[in-house]
Structure formats: structure tokens, C-alpha cells
Amino acid sequence: MCEVTRPYRDLLAKVQSQQFNKPVMIKAHLLSAALVALVCATSSARGYPLDSLLRSSATPHGFIKGVAASDDEEMSPEEMEAALEKEQARQTAMEDLERQISAPLAAFSSVYERSLNERDAAAHKALDGIFNQGGCNLSAVERLRGEFISSKAAKAGKAEIESTRAQLTDSARSYRISFSSTTPPDATPKLLQALNEAAPKIKALNAEYGRICSTSQQQMKKIPVTDAAKMMAMSSEIQAREASLGSQVDQIVGTLNQQVDALDASLIAWALQPLKTAQPK
Numbered sequence: 001m002c003e004v005t006r007p008y009r010d011l012l013a014k015v016q017s018q019q020f021n022k023p024v025m026i027k028a029h030l031l032s033a034a035l036v037a038l039v040c041a042t043s044s045a046r047g048y049p050l051d052s053l054l055r056s057s058a059t060p061h062g063f064i065k066g067v068a069a070s071d072d073e074e075m076s077p078e079e080m081e082a083a084l085e086k087e088q089a090r091q092t093a094m095e096d097l098e099r100q101i102s103a104p105l106a107a108f109s110s111v112y113e114r115s116l117n118e119r120d121a122a123a124h125k126a127l128d129g130i131f132n133q134g135g136c137n138l139s140a141v142e143r144l145r146g147e148f149i150s151s152k153a154a155k156a157g158k159a160e161i162e163s164t165r166a167q168l169t170d171s172a173r174s175y176r177i178s179f180s181s182t183t184p185p186d187a188t189p190k191l192l193q194a195l196n197e198a199a200p201k202i203k204a205l206n207a208e209y210g211r212i213c214s215t216s217q218q219q220m221k222k223i224p225v226t227d228a229a230k231m232m233a234m235s236s237e238i239q240a241r242e243a244s245l246g247s248q249v250d251q252i253v254g255t256l257n258q259q260v261d262a263l264d265a266s267l268i269a270w271a272l273q274p275l276k277t278a279q280p281k
Helices: 006-017 028-046 062-067 076-129 139-145 152-171 187-224 228-276
Strands: none
Touching: 006 187, 076 152, 076 228, 139 187, 139 228, 152 187, 152 228, 187 228
């Protein structure tokens, strides 16, 4: 990704040392390539990820567009030197930002991903024990196949962290950022405990519905097909019982996910607040 051909490397060296034998005008796209060489050299020498330095308006191509109106516009060596100096300052600021946040945010991502994997595995295991194998299951329980633990706060917080990080990087300013500790808080054990407390309650409700459903099916087989009124009455009774039991399941799941969001909040705040309260140096 950082491979730049020799003519552009030579151009960068000439501009930085101002070794031109006579006044020349250089096309803007050549300077853009030279800036790429500068970013590549910086990221390789100092060990910072290139993709963290090459971002939207902070990229060399985006920067050069602010200096030249088009790739074919000619620029003097002085203009090129000023552009390179400005870009070097931008890279220095972004490198300093990465130095402060890359390790903490990598630790956050590790805890975040592991927690999501552990809770998903635990939720699937819990569901296996909740479902009635005979086929009579509450629709509220069936819906849990799609998502048992919602993790809304965690997912929204992760997106906000990435957005805030990108904004700080794109600003190309030097910031002072301080995290409260080197290790992010991990509430996964408490989260799994909450899940393990909720699952038996849901299982009991679904099991009760399974017994009602099975008994009702047997009774309906004994009703003559001509007795539509009795069949409708029994069907309505089953639906009412399902609605009542399903509402209780929804309540338990809702309370569980409120606990999950509250537990995830500490992890998100650990990574997000230092970015949101970053102070310019």
C-alpha cells in the first residue's frame, strides 16, 4: 500500500531539500504523489497504521485539492515546499493522536468483541433450554431467535467512538487525551448472571404455555367439526393465554436488556469520554 515509484520519491527529496537547478513549475498531481510518499515514509518509520493517517480531508489527495484547483494546475517550488511543510505538521499531529489512543482503543475493541461473542453464545445456549421440543412455543419466545440480548447501547456506543475518533483524526490538531486506566471495565460476568437469572423464568412461562397448547389441541380433536362456536371459544381462550404469558416474557426480556445497556454503559464511557473531552495542546 505504501509503494511509491522512484520519480515521486526523487521529487519529494528535491522539494524537501529545494534542489532545483532552475525555476520550475510542477503539476499538482505530482505533488499529491509526493505527499503520499511523505505519509508512507512517516507511517513506516514510526510504526503507525497507514489507514489511520490517510483519512478523508486529512489525506494528501484531499489536502492538495485545497492548494491546487485541479491535477493539471502548476505550482512553484515555494508553494510545494509550503504544502509539504503543512502536510508534515498534519501527519505529526495525527501520529501523536494515534500514539495516545491506539493502544487503549485496541484494548476496548478486544473486550467489546469478546463480550459480544460470550453473550451471544450464552443466549443461544439458554434458548436451547427454553424451547419446547414438541412445537408449542410462545411467539414471544420464537422472536428471541432473532435477538435475545439486544446490546443496543454497546453497538451505538461503538459507532460513536469510531465517529469521534475519525473527527479527531480529521481535525489534524494536537490533543491531550487521558484514559482513566489501562484496562477497560468488563461487565460480562454480571451480564451473563442477569441472563442466567432471566432464562429460567422465561422457560417456566413457555413450558406452561406448552402444556396449555398440548391439552387444548387434544380437546379440540374431540370437538365435532360442526360445532364451530365451541372451537372458536377454545381458540380464543388459547390466544388470550398466549398473549398473557407472552407479555410476561417480553417484560422479562425488556428488563434484562435494560440491565445489559446499563452494564455496557461503563465500557462505552471508558473509551468515549476521553475522546469527547480531548483538549487541544
